[in-house]
Amino acid sequence: MGYLAYYSGTSVVLSVLTLVGLYYLLTDQGYRVDFGWFLEETSPYMWAYIGCSMAIALSVIGAAWGILVTGTSILGGGVQAPRIKTKNLVSIIFCEAVAIYGIILAIVMSNIVAKYPSDADDKVIAANYASGYKLFGAGLTVGFSNLFSGLAVGVVGSGAALADAANPRLFVKILIVEIFASAIGLFGVIVGILQVSNAKMGEAAGSG
Amino acid sequence: MESLTFNIDNGYLEGLVRGFKCGILKRDDYTNLVQCETLEDLKLHLQSTDYSNFLANEPSPLQVSTIDDKLKEKMVIEFQHMRNHAVEPLSTFLDYITYSYMIDNIILLITGTLHQRSISELITKCHPLGSFEQMEAIHVASTPAELYNAVLVDTPLAPYFIDCISEQDLDEMNIEIIRNTLYKAYIEDFYKFCEETGGATADVMCEALSFEADRRAFIITINSFGTELTKDDRAKLYPRCGRLHPDGLAALARADDYEQVRAVSEYYAEYKLLFEGSGTNPGEKTLEDKFFEYEVKLMVNGFMQQFHYGVFYAYVKLKEQECRNIIWIAECVAQQHRTKIDSYIPIF
Numbered sequence: 102m103g104y105l106a107y108y109s110g111t112s113v114v115l116s117v118l119t120l121v122g123l124y125y126l127l128t129d130q131g132y133r134v135d136f137g138w139f140l141e142e143t144s145p146y147m148w149a150y151i152g153c154s155m156a157i158a159l160s161v162i163g164a165a166w167g168i169l170v171t172g173t174s175i176l177g178g179g180v181q182a183p184r185i186k187t188k189n190l191v192s193i194i195f196c197e198a199v200a201i202y203g204i205i206l207a208i209v210m211s212n213i214v215a216k217y218p219s220d221a222d223d224k225v226i227a228a229n230y231a232s233g234y235k236l237f238g239a240g241l242t243v244g245f246s247n248l249f250s251g252l253a254v255g256v257v258g259s260g261a262a263l264a265d266a267a268n269p270r271l272f273v274k275i276l277i278v279e280i281f282a283s284a285i286g287l288f289g290v291i292v293g294i295l296q297v298s299n300a301k302m303g304e305a306a307g308s309g
Numbered sequence: 310m311e312s313l314t315f316n317i318d319n320g321y322l323e324g325l326v327r328g329f330k331c332g333i334l335k336r337d338d339y340t341n342l343v344q345c346e347t348l349e350d351l352k353l354h355l356q357s358t359d360y361s362n363f364l365a366n367e368p369s370p371l372q373v374s375t376i377d378d379k380l381k382e383k384m385v386i387e388f389q390h391m392r393n394h395a396v397e398p399l400s401t402f403l404d405y406i407t408y409s410y411m412i413d414n415i416i417l418l419i420t421g422t423l424h425q426r427s428i429s430e431l432i433t434k435c436h437p438l439g440s441f442e443q444m445e446a447i448h449v450a451s452t453p454a455e456l457y458n459a460v461l462v463d464t465p466l467a468p469y470f471i472d473c474i475s476e477q478d479l480d481e482m483n484i485e486i487i488r489n490t491l492y493k494a495y496i497e498d499f500y501k502f503c504e505e506t507g508g509a510t511a512d513v514m515c516e517a518l519s520f521e522a523d524r525r526a527f528i529i530t531i532n533s534f535g536t537e538l539t540k541d542d543r544a545k546l547y548p549r550c551g552r553l554h555p556d557g558l559a560a561l562a563r564a565d566d567y568e569q570v571r572a573v574s575e576y577y578a579e580y581k582l583l584f585e586g587s588g589t590n591p592g593e594k595t596l597e598d599k600f601f602e603y604e605v606k607l608m609v610n611g612f613m614q615q616f617h618y619g620v621f622y623a624y625v626k627l628k629e630q631e632c633r634n635i636i637w638i639a640e641c642v643a644q645q646h647r648t649k650i651d652s653y654i655p656i657f
Contacts, residue, residue: 166313173316177324181331256312260615263324267331 145233145302146214152240153210156293159244160203163251163286167196171258178266185265188272192258195283199251202290206243206297210236215303228306239296246289253282311508315616318396323615326624329387330612332359333631335657342638343650348373351639373639380635384628385437391621398506402618404465405499406625410439411466412495416488418444419456423484441465469494486538489529489546496522500550506618513611513619515550517626520607522551523580524600530561530570531596552577579603594652601654605630609656627656 125131175189213236217229261275315323334342338358345351348371352364363379364371392403414435421431428445435444443460457470469491496518503514526547533543544562547553553561553573560573574580583599594602604626611623634653641650 170313170316170320173320174324177321177326178328180325181328252313259316259320263327263615266324266328 140230145230148233148237149210149214149302152237153207153214155240155244156210157203157207157244160247160251161200163248164196164200164203165251167199167251167253167255167258168193170252170255171196171262174259175262178262182266184269185262185272189258189262189265191276192254192261192279195254195279196251196258198283199247199254199286202286203243203247206239206290206293209294210240210297213297213300213302217302217304217306221304225304225306229302232300232302232306235296235300239293239300242296243289243293246292247286250282250286250289253285254279257282312616319399319618322391322394322399323620326391326620327612329359330620330624330627333627333656334358334634336655339634339638339653339655342635345638345642348376348639348643351376351635351642355635373636373643376639377632377636380632381437384625384632388438388625399618399621401502402506402510403621405495405502406622407438408466408495408499409492410436411441411464412439412469412488412491414439414441414444415461415464415466415491416484419487420484466491466495469498486542486546489525492525493546493548496525496548497550503618509614509617510619513614513617514622517604517607517611517619517622519551520579520604522548523553523557523577524604526551526553526558526561527570527574527580527596527600530564531567534566552580598652598654601630601633605654605656630654630656 122134125134171189171192175185175192178189179186213232217225257275257279261272261279264275265272338354341354342351345354349369352371355364356362360380360383363383364376367375367379388403388406392400392407395403417435418428418431421434422428432444441464443463446460457467461467461470471494500515500518500522503518504511506514529543529546540562544558547558547561549555549558551557557573557576561570564570564573571584574584583603584596587594587596587599589595608623608626608630611619634656637653638650641647
């Protein structure tokens, strides 16, 4: 049943898109499908703030999901083996670090955004547009990498809690796996910082 | 993506059941138990395990049947706790586990009432996991159809009775046939449920249930030699969700003696090993013991994957095996007959 819905949905969408495209093509209105017009008409603030919100929102989703996966296992395992409670909070901390990366980048990004007058120089406007796209890209980078890092830390943390409950010597080894899972979130943050490092908006943008 | 969504509803219970599994007795514990001289020693040694003071309030002298009851009681309390905390679909899964005990209880009650035993006496012998509301209402019914209409239609086992409602009278032979028909319908239904759940649950459970189905087929065949059960009737009792379906079951239906059954098992690698190592000579394990060993191995492997329901089924089966082991050792100790005391089946 699920496959039927999935296939019929995608085929309907694809055929509508194809028909619309063919209509424009065959009625000599191909010039109206103008991606450049779209980019010029949309405000750089929209891109900047979508990036900013993706950074924090997706990071928090990743952290929350990871905490829920690992937290329930710690609670369950802690009933028969209460000693795992304190040590396994480290997994929760790793998940939460992912959300912290997201909020750092979101604050950095929202501090970059500034007003520019609409009659400013071409160079200033171009710089602002470029910064909008940079912030959008950085937001997606940080958001998605933290999302998956949080998920990974969560699933591994759940296994770590249950393994620790069974055999205390396993915890430190599994922690190393968690550290690697956490590191990939860090990579996203580093790249994100690089992307926003020379993004400047406002009147002074074009001169830098 | 089961690993991401399983813990939302079932994470706590999986952690809990794995905690219980860590409390299952290990080889060292069994070595200690085997060296006991009296049942009081046994009680002392069990105090240092997960069982702690479960026998504390029992009057001495201790009986083996008391130990049996208390062991079962502990497992039942743990299971009920988990069942109370479970939501769909885990709650349906746990209910399926209880249905096999319900079938045993129903058959016990019917047999008991046929032999004019009082209901209250029989109820105490029923397995607590398989209790249902209408248990006390089973009175003398002369045909299965009457019994069904009066009592069983409201139980969760009602759909399994379709095949065995007949107008023939309830007697000894028919009751065993009813038991096996019910069990066949139950295990096929459970298998379908696990298959539909999919993922690691299907992996672990379908393996376990197909072994259980094949084991029932072998045992029914072997036990039916020398009885009045015809081959056709026998063939109707085999559950069809195992590896033996369809060719092995057809061959088993035609078998006349133990050697032919062994010949059928030769076609299936796992079962060939079980039949090869078994026999009735002293020093060899019986076929039932080999089956139990294989089941324990499958159940222990069920704990190797995370995020599936099979751990709950595996826990119940392993606790049952542990119960059987402790009672075996207790009986050997109580009767001071220690030659076969090492025939328990170690789990971990």
